[in-house]
Amino acid sequence: MTSPVYLDYAATTPVDPRVAELMARHLTLDGVYANPASRSHMPGWLAEQAVESARRQVADLIAADPREIVWTSGATEADNLALTGFMRANRARGRHLVTSRIEHKAVVDTATALEAEGFDVTWLTPGADGRVTPTQLNDAMREDTVLVSLMAVNNELGSIHDLAALAEVIHAGGAVLHVDAAQATGKIALDVNAMGIDLMSMSAHKTYGPKGVGALYVRRSPDIRLEALIHGGGHERGMRSGTLPTHQIAGMGAAFALAGDEREADHAHGLAMRQRFLDGLEACAGVHCNTALDVSVPTIVNLAFDDVDGESLLMALRALAVSTGSACNSASVEPSYVLKAIGIDRIRALASIRFSFGRFTTEADIDTASAELRHALGALRQ
């Protein structure tokens, strides 16, 4: 069996070969293998240098100061640290958190756990374009609102939030903005100061870096206080203990440096691939776009198909590696909570598929995808 055409970049991207090569050099005796916390010898200093240079590369992509970057195991941990760490540390100031119904489970489930801990959560329902508006947010703000968590780019739809406009409302209300940017790094320009972002979760593996590493941006001025969730040796200024995985971190740094250098080229490639894909489906009847293309990243297209069932369609599309929604929920037979939240009915949500592509997707991949789809739709509708 030939391997399927990979169109699930939103679940994870392949590691860029330039990144993989660098990571390998950080694992063995010939390279930077020591514990970066070891202060008593040169191998330790070299490892520390590698970590600090990666910290600068990550900070540079988002126009932050390297001292504002805290390494984590991924965006899930960064989301947990941002929400739980912030709400617990700021309990005395207020107990109200605002978020949306289309956040990733790492935010949704953390906010739900905080509700059980006695915090109060307002769940905003975005519009059909997958976006919360500043007016809507303004209406949800209260005296005791301390934190608002909204994602930069939605992982199922690709929709982009207008963070700068939302941040204005949040800061006017005296609260802090946390952004889940797992799907945004390398896709849209990010500048924490220009956009008014106070906390931001990032992940390496959505941006051509390795799985198992991420970071949380934590604003220093004004200083954001967080209560640590992982206690131990006091690494990362006490915010996240644990020996730093030098090779993972170096990989994330290199991947983020490439993301900055290649963002425009990646974007242009994404637009061309999306156009080719949609052109290839023009002859198909009963295809609806769940993604609001004009306000979304070009690399995620969520489509609904009339008169077919999603599971049968996925089965018929075995030549393509695609999914009905997020990888985490792909074992579920329930329709996506994200599609439901933007007002898509159950039947259509069940017959929806997310196509996501990226840096290494070729025209031939796209042509195979549209041909397979045309064929499967024809066969299933007969």
Ligand SMILES: Cc1ncc(COP(=O)(O)O)c(C=O)c1O
């Ligand atoms: C929007 C969003 N947030 C968080 C995550 C989780 O990131 P990680 O796999 O790094 O924990 C993902 C990816 O699955 C995501 O798409």
Ligand code: FES
């Ligand atoms: S963590 Fe995002 S799909 Fe699972």
